[in-house]
Amino acid sequence: MDVTLATGSAWTDPACPVARTVDLIGDRWSLLIIRDAMDGATTFTEFHQRLGIARNILTDRLRKLVEHGILDKSAATNSRRHTYRLTEAGQDVFTTIVALRQWGERHAFAPDEPHSILVDDQGRELPELHPLGQDGAPLSAEASHVRKTA
């Protein structure tokens, strides 16, 4: 896993893990590429068709995601065709995708508006995800704060 940004660029806020994550994957296309990779997309063309993204931008984002260790690009020998697969770090974005999805379900749809649903192997919808304290009780933003490291 790569823990650096492109040469010449700098972290927006080097000490903050939220900011570093946003620098690495926090733009609309990268997050949607990761979403589709989790749902089975593996090739340039698949991503292009699912997302309706401009080809040059897709090229750029795939390259950066590979650079940052989120995707792995494997070229089938002597072929132009290759596949992109999530690395372990990429798979680990799952929690964030679920959080984004559930927020959207709660706040970005009118009550009667239909939307896609994330289900498990048995077709059951996922329970809501919420941060818990060490006592196991739900923890809110007000009940927590950021401690800066010296």
Next chain:
Amino acid sequence: MDVTLATGSAWTDPACPVARTVDLIGDRWSLLIIRDAMDGATTFTEFHQRLGIARNILTDRLRKLVEHGILDKSAATNSRRHTYRLTEAGQDVFTTIVALRQWGERHAFAPDEPHSILVDDQGRELPELHPLGQDGAPLSAEASHVRKTA
């Protein structure tokens, strides 16, 4: 809560809650503004100083976040000073911020690199957040898939 995008613009992928969320708050500055709002920032100047963002961009992002029902802008009577506070929908982004933070802690720092820490009222670090299936066992991306609505 608003559930629409600015006039003239359209959702990137209307049926997907992940995509809608990304359209609403999935750009670097919006997420960092929400992060800082959760950590106590309330005024234009505070956001500006903490983020080092250009003033015109900050103006634009605050306006959009208010429009989208993430922030609430309250003007103290006959004063230029006002405060921005998270709405309930804004508070609810907490789960996503925690997910982004924990991913960053796991994958965007070298083992010896220091970073800020999110702690509860007692100063204890938060447990890791992971999606669970209905049986209570951790659920991975491979064990789930998106079901489109007809």
Next chain:
DNA sequence: TCCAATAAGTTTCAAAATGCAACCTATTTG
């Protein structure tokens, strides 16, 4: 075997978003 289609890009150019710096104009504060 040859021809068309497919995959995965690259290039070019226009349009939109971002960023910096200077400016503005009410309110406070000393």
Next chain:
DNA sequence: CAAATAGGTTGCATTTTGAAACTTATTGGA
């Protein structure tokens, strides 16, 4: 009442994004 502060706006340069056409290697089929 003068200076500092808060919360912007404006103008302009740079960067990023996007649409569309072009490229180049494989492949699959007649």
